[in-house]
Amino acid sequence: MTRLFIxxxxxxxxxxxxxxxxxxxxxxxxxxxxxxxxxxxxxxTRNEVQSKLKKKPANFVFFNGHGNESEMCGHNxxxxxxxxxxxxxxxxxxFTRACNCITKLGKSAVDNGCKSFIGYAGKFWFPRIHKFELxxxxxxxxxxxxxxxxxxxxxxxxxxxxxxxVDSARALTIKYISKLILSREPYDxxxxxxxxxxxxxxxxxxxxxxxxx
Amino acid sequence: MAEEKNIELLRSKFxxxxxxxxxxxxxxxxxxxxxxxxxxxxxNVEVRGxxxxxxxxxxLMNQLGLLxx
Amino acid sequence: xxxxxxxxxxxxxxxxxxxxVSFSIGKYGDYTRNQLIEEVEKESEVGKxxxxxxxxxxxxxxxxxxMVE
Numbered sequence: 001m002t003r004l005f006i007x008x009x010x011x012x013x014x015x016x017x018x019x020x021x022x023x024x025x026x027x028x029x030x031x032x033x034x035x036x037x038x039x040x041x042x043x044x045t046r047n048e049v050q051s052k053l054k055k056k057p058a059n060f061v062f063f064n065g066h067g068n069e070s071e072m073c074g075h076n077x078x079x080x081x082x083x084x085x086x087x088x089x090x091x092x093x094x095f096t097r098a099c100n101c102i103t104k105l106g107k108s109a110v111d112n113g114c115k116s117f118i119g120y121a122g123k124f125w126f127p128r129i130h131k132f133e134l135x136x137x138x139x140x141x142x143x144x145x146x147x148x149x150x151x152x153x154x155x156x157x158x159x160x161x162x163x164x165x166v167d168s169a170r171a172l173t174i175k176y177i178s179k180l181i182l183s184r185e186p187y188d189x190x191x192x193x194x195x196x197x198x199x200x201x202x203x204x205x206x207x208x209x210x211x212x213x
Numbered sequence: 214m215a216e217e218k219n220i221e222l223l224r225s226k227f228x229x230x231x232x233x234x235x236x237x238x239x240x241x242x243x244x245x246x247x248x249x250x251x252x253x254x255x256x257n258v259e260v261r262g263x264x265x266x267x268x269x270x271x272x273l274m275n276q277l278g279l280l281x282x
Numbered sequence: 283x284x285x286x287x288x289x290x291x292x293x294x295x296x297x298x299x300x301x302x303v304s305f306s307i308g309k310y311g312d313y314t315r316n317q318l319i320e321e322v323e324k325e326s327e328v329g330k331x332x333x334x335x336x337x338x339x340x341x342x343x344x345x346x347x348x349m350v351e
Contacts, residue, residue: 014306066309077309099308123308123331130302141303178350181235186300189241193339194305196346200338233344241343245287245294253343276283277291279340 002212004029004157005037005058009044009065009075017128018064018097020136021146025062025153032157044074049081053088059212060093062153067098070105083108090114093162093210095152099123102205110206116162118152122201127190141187144176145194156212163208173199223271226280227260233281243279244270292336293319307331 006026008019019040029036037056039049044065053061063081066073074080081088086105090113096102102119109117126146132139151172155165173195180192231239231253239253251259251270259267274280299315306312310328313321321329 013304013312014308017306068309073309123335125308125335126306127303128306128312129300130304174350177346181346181350182237184237184240186298187303190299190303190305193335196339196342197335230344233347235347238343238346241340242291242295242298243340245290250294273284273287277288277337277340279343281344 002032002034002060003037003056003058004034004060004062005039005052005056006062007039007044007049007064007072007074007080008041009073010041011076013128013133014126015065017126017136017139017142017146021142021150022062022064024150025157028154028157034157039074039080042075044080046074046078046080049074050085050088057090058092060153060156061089061095063094063096063098063101065098067096067101067105069100069103070108072096072098072101072105081105086114087112089117093118093156093212095119095156097124097149102203106205114206116204116206116208116210118162118166118202118204120198120201121203122197124149124201125194125197127187127194129187141191144180144191145198148172148176148195149198159211161209161211162204162206164211166202166204166208169202170199220268220271223268223275223280224260224263226282227256227271227274230280231257231260244273246270288333288337289322289325292322292333295336296322296332305332 008022009015010019026036037052063072066077071079071082083105086109089109093115094117096119102121106117106119127141129139129141148169151169152165155168176195180188234253242250242252244251244256256270296315296319301315304312304314318332322332
């Protein structure tokens, strides 16, 4: 049985957006007959996450939240995974929707047996319009950026290889850019900026031909 | 003489770069002189007019790497 | 690169962002346009990240049309 493990802290506005937008990924995995393991909200703690990774190894790990070069964070910015615990990602494909994680954490994970680690080498940005704070799915400034980053786990779930998933995200970026560069709408301009920045830093470590078997 | 040649080169670099910027993106602010903002289009006017302000702006733009070869 | 000028340019550009837009920047959190301007003034980590984003975007403007060819 193919297993998705997903973390979705929800302690600030940014993580709330990622929480809500990740629902599409969870639905897709369920529709493909996957088992879903979630560490949501206040349960996205180091103990919970590491315990789950040890007891129920996942095929695909999807971390949402904050991060830096060597750590992924969960609820209230607690470090849930770092280079010393990256061995827990052995035999997985992992995607971190967070800043900078691929730089050291990603490399460490691959050195310790992670098949492939997808992430951002720089800051992960997205804009949001204040009036959509309670309805993130309606936020037209955030939509292009979060749809593009969703494209990676959605592609992995559809049995794409890692490099195909990244290419798919890039292709969607181009599609959005082609619309946004014709717009004079200031909200679209904010989206264009973030899309461009994130696209520059999206990359992977490990085996680009890895996919969920 | 050398300075004038350099400015001419920068002007042509600017015009080449400007041509590549989509119409709807030409309202992006690319310079600030004496607290006045200038977007691509207003810089273009200065450059075509070969004004001192235009020269000043394109030097600054070049220093920031905004002009492509 | 003239850092003082760059700061001025970035702040001028940020003033053109709608006031009801925030940027979520990873672990640093959520920043409105006005908060980002403060951070750029202070030359904080967030301010430097915002400056980098603005500069990267400006450099990319002439390349977007080719990207979507």
